[in-house]
Amino acid sequence: MSTNSRGHFRQSCNILNRSGHVYASLLTRMGASVIVFENHGVVNKQIQDLNSQFAVCKNLASLKSAIEKVGKVNLVVTTCEPHESRYFDSHNTETWTHTVDSSLTSIYQLFRLLWPFFQKQKQGKVVLEISPVGIYGHPGQSAFSSAVSLSSNSTNFTLIRVFNRC
Amino acid sequence: MTETIMPEERLRMIDPQFVVPVVAFLASPANQVETGSIFEAGAGFVRKIRWERSRGLSLNPDSSLNPTALIRRWDEVNSFASSPEHPNVPVLSGLGETGSVSGSPITTNSVSFQGQVAVVVGATR
Numbered sequence: 001m002s003t004n005s006r007g008h009f010r011q012s013c014n015i016l017n018r019s020g021h022v023y024a025s026l027l028t029r030m031g032a033s034v035i036v037f038e039n040h041g042v043v044n045k046q047i048q049d050l051n052s053q054f055a056v057c058k059n060l061a062s063l064k065s066a067i068e069k070v071g072k073v074n075l076v077v078t079t080c081e082p083h084e085s086r087y088f089d090s091h092n093t094e095t096w097t098h099t100v101d102s103s104l105t106s107i108y109q110l111f112r113l114l115w116p117f118f119q120k121q122k123q124g125k126v127v128l129e130i131s132p133v134g135i136y137g138h139p140g141q142s143a144f145s146s147a148v149s150l151s152s153n154s155t156n157f158t159l160i161r162v163f164n165r166c
Numbered sequence: 167m168t169e170t171i172m173p174e175e176r177l178r179m180i181d182p183q184f185v186v187p188v189v190a191f192l193a194s195p196a197n198q199v200e201t202g203s204i205f206e207a208g209a210g211f212v213r214k215i216r217w218e219r220s221r222g223l224s225l226n227p228d229s230s231l232n233p234t235a236l237i238r239r240w241d242e243v244n245s246f247a248s249s250p251e252h253p254n255v256p257v258l259s260g261l262g263e264t265g266s267v268s269g270s271p272i273t274t275n276s277v278s279f280q281g282q283v284a285v286v287v288g289a290t291r
Contacts, residue, residue, distance in 0.1 A: 024286040030233075031280035037287045063285070070283050078287035110287065 019129055023077045032075070035066050037110075060113055073117050078110065079129040179209040188212050202254055219251045220244065233277035 020038070028034050035055045055070075057063040067073045107128070118124030169177060188207040192200055204215040223242040225231045236243075 020286050023284075027279055027284045027286065030275070031278045032282045032284040035283065035285045037285055067283070067285070072283050073285055074282040075279075075284040076287070077284065114285075 019079050020077070027075075027077075033070060035063065035070070035073075037063050060109065064113055067114075067117060072121060073114060073124065074121075076110070076114060076124070076126045077129070078107065078127070176209075184208065184210060216252045217254070218246060219253050220246050221248050221250065232275035234275045237277070 020036075024034050024036055035057060037057050055066045057066050111126070114124065114126070172180075185207045188205065191197055192205075206213045206215060220243065223236075223239050225235060225239075
């Protein structure tokens with residue numbers, strides 16, 4: 001997710017959130033109060049039915065308000081995905097900018113929002129799920145590899161998802 | 167950044183002139199082997215950095231793969247004692263093969279997030 005000219009987060013691709021949906025569903029079934037940060041599409045109603053404290057936030061301001069209302073945030077799960085599949089020789093500046101915005105700048109903005117809560121709590125876990133190209137590198141995904149390599153240094157845990165159905 | 171706190175002799179040792187030869191070799195036609203690698207170089211030291219991957223754990227990709235099952239065998243995920251690998255690409259072998267699970271599969275998950283608040287970024291179906 002990254003911010004557009006109006007300051008709103010935007011998704012890089014609407015098929016990139018299968019993992020997010022699975023995380024929200026599983027964590028809800030395991031007893032967590034889940035706040036979904038999503039500004040695209042419709043969140044599965046089953047998740048909402050499972051959890052009375054479930055909330056959907058569509059921008060950073062509403063996410064901050066939701067966390068303040070609940071009073072804490074223990075765990076953050078976010079994903080980085082390649083912007084699109086495109087050969088390196090057809091990349092342009094916009095491709096690079098969009099990918100870095102989606103996979104690095106948006107992560108930074110999210111961390112900046114969460115940091116005061118973690119500081120106050122003296123506790124907080126961040127899980128970043130990324131494609132293996134963020135670890136091993138890939139010329140065709142050089143922007144993505146660079147962005148997630150930097151993002152992964154900001155998290156407690158980095159999960160490398162090896163098998164990706166997207 | 168560290169110039170003001172290092173002894174003079176140490177500063178002499180970490181001069182860029184002792185790093186450039188490493189780069190010159192790697193970039194030269196004489197290097198026919200190294201590519202995609204990471205090196206630390208300075209003060210006369212030249213060392214290679216690589217990823218190390220444990221043999222890990224293989225579980226059946228079904229409902230028995232739950233947090234409780236992982237807790238019981240997390241030591242196997244973390245063990246580098248038996249022939250670790252040094253990959254430069256993600257593992258793709260073994261996809262579709264059934265994992266070997268010793269003993270009865272743990273089908274009941276006891277790990278709970280009760281009382282915890284989680285933020286999930288992006289959960290559209």
